[in-house]
Amino acid sequence: MSIDLSRDACLVKHVALAVLLLVACSPLAVGATVIYDSIPSPLPPNVPSLGYQATQTSEFGDLIQFGGTNRALNRVTLTMSDWALASDYPSFPGSSGPTWNHPLTLNLYNVDNSGPNPAPGALIATQTQTFAIPWRPPADPTCPGGTAWRASDGNCYNGLAFTVAFDFTGTTVPNQIIYGVAFNTQTWGYNPIGTPGPYVSLNFGLAQLPPSVGSNPFPDTAYWNTQTAGNYADGGAGGVGTFRRDTNWTPFSGAITFESQSLAEVPTLSPFALLVLASLFALIAVMRLRRRRFPPSSQRSGGDSLVERFEGQQPEA
Numbered sequence: 001m002s003i004d005l006s007r008d009a010c011l012v013k014h015v016a017l018a019v020l021l022l023v024a025c026s027p028l029a030v031g032a033t034v035i036y037d038s039i040p041s042p043l044p045p046n047v048p049s050l051g052y053q054a055t056q057t058s059e060f061g062d063l064i065q066f067g068g069t070n071r072a073l074n075r076v077t078l079t080m081s082d083w084a085l086a087s088d089y090p091s092f093p094g095s096s097g098p099t100w101n102h103p104l105t106l107n108l109y110n111v112d113n114s115g116p117n118p119a120p121g122a123l124i125a126t127q128t129q130t131f132a133i134p135w136r137p138p139a140d141p142t143c144p145g146g147t148a149w150r151a152s153d154g155n156c157y158n159g160l161a162f163t164v165a166f167d168f169t170g171t172t173v174p175n176q177i178i179y180g181v182a183f184n185t186q187t188w189g190y191n192p193i194g195t196p197g198p199y200v201s202l203n204f205g206l207a208q209l210p211p212s213v214g215s216n217p218f219p220d221t222a223y224w225n226t227q228t229a230g231n232y233a234d235g236g237a238g239g240v241g242t243f244r245r246d247t248n249w250t251p252f253s254g255a256i257t258f259e260s261q262s263l264a265e266v267p268t269l270s271p272f273a274l275l276v277l278a279s280l281f282a283l284i285a286v287m288r289l290r291r292r293r294f295p296p297s298s299q300r301s302g303g304d305s306l307v308e309r310f311e312g313q314q315p316e317a
Contacts, residue, residue: 032074035066036214036258038207039079039163045151046159047255049081049203053185059225059243060204061180062254063111063118066173067214070260073168076106078181079205079255081159084198086135092197099132102199105182106166108173117245120178120223125171131164133202161205169261178223180243181254188227205255214258222249 040047050060086095094100105128112121136159137149143156150156184191185199193199210216225243229236233248 032259033068033070033262034213034257035068035070035260036064036211036256038209038211038214038216038253039077039205039255039257040207040209041212043079043161043163045153045155046081046157046161047079047205048208048252049159049205051083051201051203052183053188053200053202055231056188056227057225058189058227058241059107059180059182059223060254061107061178061223061243062216063176063178063218063221063223064211064258065176065215065217066258068260070262071173071175072261073171073173073258074261075165075259076168076179077163077165077257077259078106079161079163079207080104080133081161081203081205082133082136082198083159083201083203084133084136085138087138089196089198099134100198101130102133102202103128103130103183104164107180107182108168108171109178109180110174111176111178118178118218119245120180120243124173124177125168127166127168129164129166133198134160134162135198136160136201159201159203176217179254179256180223180225182225206252207255208251211253216253219253220247220250222246222253 050057052058052060084100086100089095089100092100105126107126108124110121110124112119139147140150140156143150148156148158149160181204183189183199183202184193185202186193186196210219222245223243224232224246225241226232227241229240232238232240232246234246238244
């Protein structure tokens with residue numbers, strides 16, 4: 001009996017070691033925690049927006065305060081609005097499909113509080129990614145003016161709202177930042193493209209309500225780089241063509257969501273690890289069953305082994 005117990009203990013010890021190795025080598029379950037959110041939910045067919053070509057814009061954003069305590073970013077999602085019709089650009093790549101491609105840039109800045117007003121400080125991180133931009137649906141002649149499209153809610157819209165997501169995994173941010181969304185159009189942007197294209201009708205989406213997570217410490221302000229002096233509330237007195245503070249933006253702010261990384265308390269086992277674990281437990285069950293059907297000699301009838309039974313006896317002549 002002691003031999004069986006020692007075998008079971010040894011087997012359990014080996015299984016426990018295997019389980020520990022599987023858990024140690026398995027990835028932690030990574031979730032996401034929203035630390036700032038101003039995107040309306042559910043997303044409507046379209047939202048108010050800022051046209052970069054129409055307003056001679058290179059970059060636009062806001063100063064925001066994050067909620068919660070986790071500052072290790074995972075993903076940043078922003079809302080865009082496309083007013084471009086595929087039929088207006090028949091020779092543009094993607095005109096025969098549902099989308100066209102365009103690079104967008106998201107810049108994250110520290111807040112510089114050394115002056116009378118908060119200003120963009122050192123660049124924390126920047127990401128440029130090329131996204132598939134959905135074409136705006138064709139016009140519905142029953143809409144007023146005959147140029148808008150009619151959504152499933154029965155209303156007519158000139159643009160189509162959609163979201164794009166930037167991967168900022170590995171970026172840690174402070175409690176407050178200034179972000180800026182930048183992209184090029186035909187004649188505006190940090191590097192104007194110089195030729196016509198649907199990007200002249202691509203806009204950055206705006207929210208009309210305060211964020212549901214996080215806050216806007218200065219809700220009437222925005223940060224804007226436009227070449228037109230009259231676009232700024234100060235008439236351009238603070239300069240043009242520079243990413244700087246602007247006012248009179250109530251109730252609008254950028255429609256954007258920031259998510260941080262969060263680790264679950266329990267590691268997740270991969271399908272392969274689960275298969276190995278199940279096989280180990282099945283092996284335990286088989287071995288225990290075999291011992292019950294074929295017990296060791298010490299457990300057979302009489303309590304004597306075959307050797308013990310004939311020990312000391314001489315074979316008959």
